[in-house]
Amino acid sequence: MHEPHKFARVVIPSPLDQPLIYRIPEAAAGQLTVGFRVLIPLQRRTVTGVVLETFNESPLPAARDIVAILDDRPILDPALLKLAHWLSQYYLAPLGAVLATMLPPNSRRNSKKTAVLKTEQPIVDDPLSQQLLDQIGRRKGKIQVKTLARRFPEYNVDRLLAGLAASGLIEIEERLTQQRRKSIGPAATEPPAPQGWSAQGFEMTAAQTEALRVIGSRLEDGRFETFLLHGVTGSGKTEVYLRAIEHARSLGRRSLILIPEISLTPQLLDRVTARFPGRVGVLHSALTAAERWSQWWRIVGGHVDVVIGARSAVFAPIDNLGLIVVDEEHDPSYKQEDGVLYNGRDVAIVRGKFADCPVLLGSATPALESYENCRQGRYRLLKIPQRVEQRPLPTIEITDLRAIDRAPVPQSSRSQTTEPPQEPARPLLSNTLIELLRQNFAARRQSLIFLNRRGFANFLQCIACGHVWRCPYCSVTLTVHRQQKSIACHHCEYRRPVTAFCPECKNESLKQVGAGTEQVEAVLRELLPQARIARMDRDTTSRRGSQEALLRRWGKGEVDVMVGTQMIAKGHDVSGVTLVGALLADLSLNLPDFRAAERTFQLLSQVAGRSGRGDDPGRVIVQTYAPDHYALKYLVAHDYQGFFAAESELRRALNYPPHGRLVHLRLDGPKVAAVEQQAQRLAAALRRSLARPAGCREPIEVLGPAPSPIEKLRNRFRWQILLKGKQSSALLDLARQARALVPRSRAVRLHIDVDPYSML
Template sequence: AEGKCDVVVGPRSAVFAPVRHLGLVVIDEEHDASYKQSDANPRYHARDVALERSRLSSASLILGSATPSLESYLSAQHGVYRLATLPSRIGGRPLPRVEIVDMRNERGVHAGTAIGARLCDAIADRLLKKEQAIMLLNRRGFSNYLQCRTCGHVIRCQRCSVSLTYHRTGPALRCHYCGLSERPPDECPECHGTFVGGRGTGTQAVEDELGELFPRARVLRFDADTTRRKGAHRDHLERFGRGEADILLGTQMIAKGLDFPRVTLVGVVSADTALNLPDFRAAERTFQLLAQVAGRTGRSELGGEVIIQSYAPDHYAVDAVRGHRYAEFVQQELRARQELDYPPFSRMALLRFRAPDEERVSKACEAVAETLAGIIGGQDRSDISILGPAPAPIARLRGAHRWHIIVKGKDIDHVRSVVREARKRSDGFRVRGVRVAIDIDPIEVL
């Protein structure tokens, strides 16, 4: 505030830094979900704050990303932002070759194994050459979806297009957006094949599998469990950098910004856990993650190769990673979002309810949904729709049951006013022990 510094660098909260004579704001990796503060008030997106701040002080705003968010890309197409493209990679190195392995008919894959023959051969080759490999696993495999073992088909909600979550009790398939619940089919509606419950394999299990396949390889596991100790994060990466391990196995924590010249292979154990998250941004997140992790190899003259295992190799979010076809992916994804009226073609308010007692949560949530429906009907707000009430995809978190309602509309002011009105009228906001959080433009609906 005293004007003693010329440049302020920091995480998302740095956007509030009391800088005098602000001339330029740069947001690197602007697509990153962590720019949104979702878990506490004030719930803000650093990009929106930066946009407003730079507007108020007539400063320039630069958003940087190899895989821009759909919101930013659409704004650029509409001329709100100006799109600038870097035609070549830093250092002029070519992007690595990406190969997608179709797990539906891959050798060496049976119940309980995560690594197919192609990936296995590639790892063996690197070990022989004394080069290094990174294996990526998606940590967020908490939700159980049903996937056809033969054709890769995943059961999705007809209305919301997000994947349905499989619950053993019932058994039932449930949509965590609109609340739809149905009996799981006995066979695949596409090909009559049999279903398998899909769920991310844990890093521990893959570490064991690697140990069996390559008893002499040194595997470094990098996940929330092994990096809990302070400084362990950096420690692990430095050890890998010094060549003390052959394979770095980790969650998406390893996808960002790492630069190890001896890494010539990146293997994505399963692209599908991200793709089948019950979230309308699942495809976007998948593409971003895969594109980002692909950039972790081929950073020296040794070259690099990326192998992605998937049961849905033809899905555009997976396929577009081959050849690094961002623009093509975005066009397809924008079409899909437009069809279903999801952001960036609409705006959302997420009303999240949580309490230790499930009955109270569901009752409160249902009461609010009813009030909302009444307001929308009464004011003839046909431009606004409600999804839910439904249990959140992460139905229990830290001892609390979670339910939610999504309010969606073209105009965020209309959405806000409907929610505000409901807050005045509905007792659902005042049930003892139930906490309600309202998140405008949620970055995740989990």
């Protein structure tokens, strides 16, 4: 008989932890396999870990015992553990950090030790012990051991407490943090299946049918391949996903659908739950921890056939995976921007490869990387060039704001308030757009106004001395919010009331510069007093469920004009929308980001695509100061291929993705001199390493160091170095060296971002 293993390698799901070895108690021998959650002793506490492997010979004979097994089955299967190892290697993150990212937030049960006084005001000889007893007494006879240890860092608190406990003066209580029992079965969080989304009644286009045929053959032979479904807005990509999932299900396989931000797309959620009633698992960050926990075990238990969720759902514990769908694959929200900096779309492809299942990426405006992968033959391109039911794509017109600026400014009515005047109003909306809005409202159709900047005004400035209100903690200007009567930082929590005069020169002539969505909403209310106007941005949707409620009103036609930031660009399918206005469309072109043109093209294509999805054709007005920019030219022509070719050439010249790969190194700390010095030292060391003859076969560029575009964020100064090369393996080697070169310290921290998205 096979002898049961005696030792286990266990990792604690927390940011800095590497695996540790523990002994498997006799009683648990044979029943403990990889992927189980266990309780393990660690220093003075008991904590939760996940078993990575079991074996018989330990290099550490003095390993401590595992305290308990927590569940009746593994929380992670071997395939997900393999994925965890891949993430740890590729994104240069400790395995503990990766598991903390993968597992639902309350999967850790840790113990709390409390010291409890057993007698009134005890007196002992040892002054150190007396101090501890006094401290416990001051806390009503009960204090967490952790708190005591923090208060007396120079003492061996555990040893002193053990002595006091032995003499009966105190007792040490250990208790695990509470955790709800897992519930298995239909979850309360699944919305009721809505009516009217049956598969019947959809006439499939030839392109949809062909795409399904190609995907279907791969589903049949159950092999990995990545498809890119490039379908214009309104071309019925969702129907292709749903039928492919049905196909996988008919073969007895489960599916995973990733979508950018689930709260933004209640419609898609409705459609999926209507199609697979009672068999859908939902995982996203808007669920409570308890809801996510119960969804997780429902999926582990095999009670669902389809899991839908945002980025982190890529780690959903589905076995027997038949298909992974990544909707709006170009969306930046797939990139995690703190903790483990992974890209959910890229992880989905690796997961599909490990699971031998096809991966279907979908977009109207694919990421350059994905489209290039099709051209290189790594992905297969499937096209849907037409909208369903032969609906035309919207017509897009460019309005040149420079011409409007030169025209005489009409006097706008101004409300009687004491607040600083707005910038002598360049009209936010051109006369053409205003006229179209009026007509559209008169015809009882819906309009959408897009401006990718929230708040009332971008910043506040003193006309007399030029003073601009800035965040004291971040190197950014403060945004004016009229409703809250405050100016606020959009990068930290700093907020202060609007002042009546300049703190520098005491002058009262302040002006608000640059309009945001709040101001657009106010202007529209004056222009169309009868219309029902709503605004959707982070300021109006912070309350749980408010965004979904707003979208449902919009979908039911209870809003005439919707104003919003990029939140309104996502895949809402509202058939009454026939007019879209994009204001200051070049805002995102001016960001210091090599993807600025791509982001602008994608965002405006998405926004434009919201119109004309019903029986009436759509019309789009794009107002811009850069009417000749190539991104806008291709936008007007609905020419993705043209945009791709032009943008791709520019990137090739600079070795930027998709023709090169990047690793972004950011150093930050509270003292600017220390950060700069460390950045200089690191860049020099990396260059020396590359100069060594045996150093590297692939040419790698080390760019920088330089201050980050946002030099200070939340009171930490930031410098950056960019590594650019052709092959990720050589880049990762160099990044690993960087990690080894910068010691872990509070003074300067190094953040490594592989395949970075935002480098501000």
